Amino acid sequence: MKHLKFILVGVLFGIVMTKSEAVSWFRIQEMFRFHSIHMYGIIGTAVILGVVMNLLLKKTKLKNWIGGDIKFAEKPETYKASLLGGTVFGLGWAMTGACPGPLYTLVGHGVGVIIPVIISALLGTYFYGRIKAYLPH
């Protein structure tokens, strides 16, 4: 099964999302109220280490597991989309207390009501796909 490794990394991710408490609706509220360093510490540590990781990957020219070039995150310079879409996502993040990774993780916690939330997110993506041409990017 060619995707087995991604399932396994996903398992690790679900564990990390839970143990980091990034899946917690309460933690997200705490973050948006600036009452704890917790979420900022997680994201800050990850970004600082991530910058180092990318510098090292570029410097050592490490190849991926099948000898191909490493893919770096290159984001298109669609600043209006970043800002406006980001704001819309921010509203939803505060409401559900979950970004996409935690949405999946919470299914594993047995929070059944998260399934209609995911379906609604898929409808949101579908709606975006339908009206993309009319939105600023």
Next chain:
Amino acid sequence: MNIIEFISQPWHWSVSGVMIVLVMFLLTYFGQRFGISSSFKAMCAVIPANRKWDYFNYDWKSHSWLLAFASGAIIGGWIAVHVIGSPVPVEISETTIAQLQELGVHTPQTLSEGMGFVPAELFNFKSLLTLKGFILLIGGGFLVGFGTRWAGGCTSGHAISGLSNLQLPSLVAVVGFFIGGLFMTHLVFPFIFSSKLF
């Protein structure tokens, strides 16, 4: 203390940050980029009828690894709760607990009240039938799906992966995440949670 008890304890945020980078590194090494909201696009594109729209008319199989990754996250969530579940609920700051209490949301203090992941009074099927529950869960979910795709990424793709590669569009997106989150938390929540309308 055995190994299971050791990793069951609440993790310090720096440990969590390191572990997220480990996940990002593994995905990078396996030839992909860390970014989960693309899975929504892939799931929409799986349905053939949707591919008549430009946005979904792409090779969704290039994202099929994300569907495997998302399935793994579900399994990981189960393991994290049932095998290495924390002996105490999430320790939320006293100030947040007090402010949420004013909104009528109780933060679990003991495991019998909950693990501190989701507020029980909101995250249940019955609450979907209330205006408040419907707006927060179904409305919120819709905005997550719509906003992440418009922004071209979520917390993983922009805030962690993008910022790690010093992408300006990602910084702008993160500013947006906070504009939306702060607006919702400080201006809309008091209205939704205290108004008789909801």
